[in-house]
Amino acid sequence: MARWPKPPEGSWTEHYPELGTEPVSYEDSISPELYDLEREAIFKRGWLNVGRVELLPKNGSYFTKEIHIAKTSVIVLRDRSGQVRAFHNICRHRGNKLVWNDFPNEETSGTCRQFTCKYHAWRYDLDGSLNFVQQEGEFFNLDKNDYGLVPVHCDVWQGFIFINLAKEPEQQLSDFLGPMITSIEGYPFDKMTERWYYRSEIKANWKLYMDAFQEFYHAPILHARQSPAKFANSAQQAGFEAPHYRIDGPHRLVSTAGIRAWELEQDLRKPIEEITRSGLFGPWDIPDLGIEKMPAGINPAGCDPWGLDSFQLFPNFTILIWGQGWYLTYHYWPTAYNSHIFEGTLYFMPAKTPRERVAHELTALSFKEFGLQDANTLEATQTMMESRVVDRFPLGDQEVLCRHLHKETADWIEKYRRERAGA
Ligand code: FES
Numbered sequence: 450m451a452r453w454p455k456p457p458e459g460s461w462t463e464h465y466p467e468l469g470t471e472p473v474s475y476e477d478s479i480s481p482e483l484y485d486l487e488r489e490a491i492f493k494r495g496w497l498n499v500g501r502v503e504l505l506p507k508n509g510s511y512f513t514k515e516i517h518i519a520k521t522s523v524i525v526l527r528d529r530s531g532q533v534r535a536f537h538n539i540c541r542h543r544g545n546k547l548v549w550n551d552f553p554n555e556e557t558s559g560t561c562r563q564f565t566c567k568y569h570a571w572r573y574d575l576d577g578s579l580n581f582v583q584q585e586g587e588f589f590n591l592d593k594n595d596y597g598l599v600p601v602h603c604d605v606w607q608g609f610i611f612i613n614l615a616k617e618p619e620q621q622l623s624d625f626l627g628p629m630i631t632s633i634e635g636y637p638f639d640k641m642t643e644r645w646y647y648r649s650e651i652k653a654n655w656k657l658y659m660d661a662f663q664e665f666y667h668a669p670i671l672h673a674r675q676s677p678a679k680f681a682n683s684a685q686q687a688g689f690e691a692p693h694y695r696i697d698g699p700h701r702l703v704s705t706a707g708i709r710a711w712e713l714e715q716d717l718r719k720p721i722e723e724i725t726r727s728g729l730f731g732p733w734d735i736p737d738l739g740i741e742k743m744p745a746g747i748n749p750a751g752c753d754p755w756g757l758d759s760f761q762l763f764p765n766f767t768i769l770i771w772g773q774g775w776y777l778t779y780h781y782w783p784t785a786y787n788s789h790i791f792e793g794t795l796y797f798m799p800a801k802t803p804r805e806r807v808a809h810e811l812t813a814l815s816f817k818e819f820g821l822q823d824a825n826t827l828e829a830t831q832t833m834m835e836s837r838v839v840d841r842f843p844l845g846d847q848e849v850l851c852r853h854l855h856k857e858t859a860d861w862i863e864k865y866r867r868e869r870a871g872a
């Protein structure tokens with residue numbers, strides 16, 4: 450059930466009594482056993498975003514996605530009719546990984562008419578059907594119809610491609626997304642095709658990095674040196690308060706006000722920002738988005754100026770829409786209880802002038818600098834959490850979404866355990 454909290458006394462957390470206000474265990478970020486349970490209870494059951502349709506520009510385009518925690522690799526492709534499909538990346542003959550380039554564990558992409566296995570040249574059509582077997586006559590009653598690629602449930606919402614590794618997903622994608630997420634339908638994601646991509650291995654549990662982007666009040670402290678000293682000092686003294694948090698089913702939202710950087714006193718900006726008319730929040734000049742009005746779900750607190758909305762889709766995907774007319778996605782792909790692969794992708798309206806291109810580049814570089822500071826801290830957090838010297842951590846009201854992520858994770862694991870015990 451969706452709720453729109455507007456707490457009179459400023460407590461977001463108490464609006465969700467099921468979350469409690471007690472200190473929180475982070476055992477889910479340091480336990481190999483719980484990591485194994487997350488595999489079965491969450492990553493083999495939930496809808497996972499693997500990218501956007503622009504990665505599949507024509508029929509026959511494909512890319513592979515390594516889903517380490519689920520111990521599989523998936524081929525995502527556009528078939529001859531233009532439909533987006535997904536298959537497990539395994540040859541039905543003797544189990545070789547079907548699609549890879551120079552290194553079997555690295556993701557790849559391209560365009561083709563069919564897939565040929567590197568081992569004995571079995572060939573598969575783009576619809577997954579097996580259409581060639583080397584020395585077929587030597588096999589015993591082999592019916593090629595029985596040996597197509599193993600399909601993976603796949604659906605597309607607003608150009609975002611989702612897969613579900615369950616035999617039968619418990620919910621359709623649109624039901625899983627729910628009203629808070631679907632209320633951003635109509636944002637011009639399809640027009641923001643200029644893409645900047647960062648990928649990094651982080652030696653911390655995936656949820657710790659999600660937590661770092663679920664509250665922003667650490668920014669004036671952790672990222673103080675990213676801003677001119679005068680700005681950083683006053684920001685630290687003022688503290689930071691986001692105007693809106695919201696929880697809807699397994700998903701979360703934090704919305705924040707912005708600043709008009711160009712209206713600040715000059716010594717509160719960096720010279721490079723002045724020259725490029727850009728910064729972390731994006732280019733100062735908002736492009737024409739080509740829509741009459743913003744979708745209803747965006748900027749729910751009506752901030753003016755509005756900074757950003759960060760929509761966090763359970764389990765491991767974030768869509769962050771900026772008031773300056775661009776958006777970001779984050780993916781957190783677990784590789785072990787204490788490590789994951791982080792992907793940050795920036796999407797802009799394609800630059801029409803060199804000035805716009807440079808403005809995008811400064812935003813992308815600023816994002817990387819901030820992201821590195823966050824990641825660096827997480828590795829320090831992970832190692833000390835593993836000491837188990839402390840086992841409960843107090844979370845403030847602006848950490849309500851962190852509280853929810855860990856509760857949601859525990860709930861999925863609990864549900865899985867109950868079903869397994871009852872089976
Ligand atoms: S394993 Fe693929 S053709 Fe033999």
Ligand SMILES: [Fe+2]
Binds near residue numbers: 661667
């Ligand atoms: Fe940060």
